[in-house]
Amino acid sequence: MAAVAALPPKAAPFDPETVRADFPILERRVHDRPLVYLDNAATTQKPRAVLDAEDRFYRRHNANVHRAIHTLGNEATVAYEQAREAVGRHLGAADGRGVVFLRNATEALNLVAWAWARRRLRPGDEILLTPMEHHSNLVPWQMVARETGARLRFIPVGPDGALEMDALDRDGLLGPRTRVVAFAHCSNVLGTITPAEELCRRARAVGAVSVVDAAQSVPHAPVDVGRLGCDFLAFSGHKTYGPMGVGVLWGRPERLEAMEPLFGGGEMILKVELESATWNEVPWKFEAGTPNVAGAVGLAAACAYVRDLGQDRIAAHEAALTRLALDGLGDCPGVTIHGPGPGSPRGALVAWSADGVHPHDLAQYLDQEGIAIRAGHHCAQPLMRQLGVVATARASFGLYNTAAEVEALVGAVRRAREFFHA
Amino acid sequence: MPETPDAALEELYREVILDHYKHPRNRGRLDGPGAEAVELQNPTCGDEIRLSVRVQDDRLADLRFEGRGCSISMASASLMTEACRGLTRDEAVALCAGFKAMLAGAGEPERLGDLAALSGVAQFPVRVKCATLGWNALLRALGGGAAAGDGGAMDA
Ligand SMILES: Cc1ncc(COP(=O)(O)O)c(C=O)c1O
Numbered sequence: 001m002a003a004v005a006a007l008p009p010k011a012a013p014f015d016p017e018t019v020r021a022d023f024p025i026l027e028r029r030v031h032d033r034p035l036v037y038l039d040n041a042a043t044t045q046k047p048r049a050v051l052d053a054e055d056r057f058y059r060r061h062n063a064n065v066h067r068a069i070h071t072l073g074n075e076a077t078v079a080y081e082q083a084r085e086a087v088g089r090h091l092g093a094a095d096g097r098g099v100v101f102l103r104n105a106t107e108a109l110n111l112v113a114w115a116w117a118r119r120r121l122r123p124g125d126e127i128l129l130t131p132m133e134h135h136s137n138l139v140p141w142q143m144v145a146r147e148t149g150a151r152l153r154f155i156p157v158g159p160d161g162a163l164e165m166d167a168l169d170r171d172g173l174l175g176p177r178t179r180v181v182a183f184a185h186c187s188n189v190l191g192t193i194t195p196a197e198e199l200c201r202r203a204r205a206v207g208a209v210s211v212v213d214a215a216q217s218v219p220h221a222p223v224d225v226g227r228l229g230c231d232f233l234a235f236s237g238h239k240t241y242g243p244m245g246v247g248v249l250w251g252r253p254e255r256l257e258a259m260e261p262l263f264g265g266g267e268m269i270l271k272v273e274l275e276s277a278t279w280n281e282v283p284w285k286f287e288a289g290t291p292n293v294a295g296a297v298g299l300a301a302a303c304a305y306v307r308d309l310g311q312d313r314i315a316a317h318e319a320a321l322t323r324l325a326l327d328g329l330g331d332c333p334g335v336t337i338h339g340p341g342p343g344s345p346r347g348a349l350v351a352w353s354a355d356g357v358h359p360h361d362l363a364q365y366l367d368q369e370g371i372a373i374r375a376g377h378h379c380a381q382p383l384m385r386q387l388g389v390v391a392t393a394r395a396s397f398g399l400y401n402t403a404a405e406v407e408a409l410v411g412a413v414r415r416a417r418e419f420f421h422a
Numbered sequence: 423m424p425e426t427p428d429a430a431l432e433e434l435y436r437e438v439i440l441d442h443y444k445h446p447r448n449r450g451r452l453d454g455p456g457a458e459a460v461e462l463q464n465p466t467c468g469d470e471i472r473l474s475v476r477v478q479d480d481r482l483a484d485l486r487f488e489g490r491g492c493s494i495s496m497a498s499a500s501l502m503t504e505a506c507r508g509l510t511r512d513e514a515v516a517l518c519a520g521f522k523a524m525l526a527g528a529g530e531p532e533r534l535g536d537l538a539a540l541s542g543v544a545q546f547p548v549r550v551k552c553a554t555l556g557w558n559a560l561l562r563a564l565g566g567g568a569a570a571g572d573g574g575a576m577d578a
Pocket residue numbers: 041042104105106107134136137184186187188213215216236379
């Protein structure tokens with residue numbers, strides 16, 4: 001026993017039943033059934049550690065940051081800056097210097113598009129994307145391209161959901177005109193894991209900046225900005241067990257230095273005269289106005305929570321659930337699963353189409369059984385067009401999901417087929 | 423709200439709806455003089471419809487539709503093509519108003535004939551957009567009400 005007790009906590013087997021107790025919302029019943037929450041790619045539920053951290057901030061330490069000399073102001077500032085350090089280290093950086101706190105991944109991607117690309121791109125420059133981007137990593141680039149005369153190019157996605165990396169050279173997609181390479185680390189529709197390190201390396205080789213949309217990867221596996229070699233990385237707190245209303249842009253500090261701020265106001269300045277102002281240091285120059293301090297504190301608590309549980313163990317647990325869902329749904333009559341086939345890397349989600357049962361109707365049916373999934377275009381309309389569907393159903397997993405829940409899903413998907421006479 | 427979850431589902435997905443979904447009436451397009459087509463999408467879910475109408479002597483002589491969407495949106499469009507054939511513009515616009523009132527939990531569904539099969543949608547506010555897709559296309563084709571702007575597919 002002593003030997004077992006001496007093992008670090010990470011070596012203990014991962015038991016989703018125990019961690020479920022950390023999430024008060026999982027006690028809820030929906031339509032008189034236990035809630036089976038399988039919409040984690042849209043947003044995750046929050047553990048008590050996060051709820052308590054936010055609550056404690058407002059109950060004990062609430063004050064504005066960076067401005068007050070008084071005790072609470074000092075405590076709030078320390079808590080906020082510690083959260084920045086914690087998030088930086090969570091991303092494998094040495095400190096919090098590259099961490100800009102914003103509202104969500106969308107705002108983070110827009111900051112790069114407007115503050116970096118909008119000011120630098122010229123007609124004929126190219127922005128390289130993929131057709132499976134979330135609208136938040138597509139529309140800002142469309143807007144910047146329209147304003148600068150830059151051109152959008154796309155790395156094709158094959159039928160198995162993988163990026164056709166051969167096309168980079170074959171079709172001259174990447175070259176001296178490329179200024180930005182922006183892509184999702186994990187697709188929120190197909191679950192494809194993109195070769196992020198390779199893309200960042202290729203971007204650097206042609207002098208382009210790399211922008212990683214990590215909204216669907218940070219919640220599920222350790223992400224290290226140094227190993228990725230990216231210039232920018234964006235994610236949302238609410239998708240990684242943290243609060244809504246806080247998101248992060250990590251930027252390589254020298255990139256952030258070279259960037260002008262997007263918003264002017266308090267906090268982002270060093271010295272203001274009537275006609276001009278000078279900017280604060282990185283990263284504060286991008287955080288005009290009062291930030292979401294409680295949100296940042298809650299996000300740091302979320303990072304600590306998954307680290308304590310062990311990110312590798314969580315990843316293994318979720319991979320097992322995903323496998324189970326792929327097998328179970330794949331055996332359902334009429335079901336077509338989208339994205340990478342067995343054996344290819346895949347995030348913790350499965351999207352599918354079912355013959356004769358529209359995803360909306362399926363989601364409605366499942367909801368009556370207490371099962372929450374997503375149905376729709378998942379903010380990826382161009383990809384839906386390529387798949388030849390208007391919508392898909394999607395189940396996405398989190399650390400608290402169980403094999404029994406996946407089985408409940410599969411059973412209900414089978415029953416739905418009968419209900420709709422498909 | 424009906425007592426049990428399953429009863430709520432049965433209420434939403436009445437047999438009439440599933441029947442129209444599986445066997446849509448008046449599918450297709452209209453060409454030729456007097457024919458007009460409107461395409462509309464539900465931006466929140468991507469459902470799409472293409473409605474063709476032919477107006478003759480102020481009456482909806484014919485309506486046809488094509489589209490991709492959930493059972494509620496497709497069955498609603500199918501029921502609409504049946505309910506509106508032969509109506510004058512004003513009658514069709516009035517029927518549409520009565521239909522939307524029903525989806526808002528008001529109005530007199532018993533006066534709407536087969537369309538009353540969709541009354542269960544009122545219990546599921548997020549599905550109201552599905553049920554009104556075809557009707558908003560019709561209003562647009564008639565050049566009335568929801569024709570302005572792109573919110574046509576959004577508003578209930
Ligand atoms: C891959 C990806 N990128 C970006 C986002 C946008 O996240 P948010 O709405 O929190 O800004 C999402 C959300 O679904 C996503 O899945």
